[in-house]
Amino acid sequence: MNDNLQIRESRPGDATGIEQLYVDAFPDEDLLPLVRELLDFGQSVVSLVGIRENVIVGHVSFTFCHVEGGKDKVALLAPLAVAPTLHKQGIGSALVQTGFKHLGNSNIGYVFVLGDPAYYSRFGFRAEDKVVAPYPLPAEWRGAWQSIHLCEEEAPYEGKLCVPEPWRHIALWTS
């Protein structure tokens, strides 16, 4: 189904198409400030677009972070969006799986996400209880804080996830 889906790292000229995706996929949330900050953040973000017939149909971002007291890089997956008319065609999954490969190439073996476990469990994400989110999460979101180990031998982490500037807005974690 994804034979004609091309996935590549985003480029500056993709910004308008990426922003439109978030307007369409999140009609009740304004993610544009975050999306713009992440696109400008450069080397510390893996930003991938899915393209079909020259149109951007999906986007995912992984931000490099670290766990308090540790020096290994880990990643935070978000945001992720697929054009609403093209849901359930495997585009979201292809973006996430391609992102995992990019992270592996950067020796990043641990990924965190704050998202619906009903979706992210399909990739192997499980509830995370040793590493806490950068800000205290509302009680009803605790199960949404998840992680995945991309390589078996990775040592477990413990502590708080330290995030760079684009993620240091408490509203991103509490509302």
Ligand SMILES: CC(C)(COP(=O)(O)OP(=O)(O)OC[C@H]1O[C@@H](n2cnc3c(N)ncnc32)[C@H](O)[C@@H]1OP(=O)(O)O)[C@@H](O)C(=O)NCCC(=O)NCCS
């Ligand atoms: C979530 C999203 C990225 C998935 O993209 P997609 O290209 O449709 O994903 P895939 O095709 O890889 O997977 C679709 C499957 O996931 C399921 N799915 C999607 N969102 C889900 C959710 N919140 N809970 C449970 N299952 C979900 C679909 O029902 C479908 O199931 P199926 O394979 O049994 O048919 C897309 O629905 C989207 O952009 N949603 C709006 C923005 C959003 O919620 N982003 C995620 C932030 S946490």
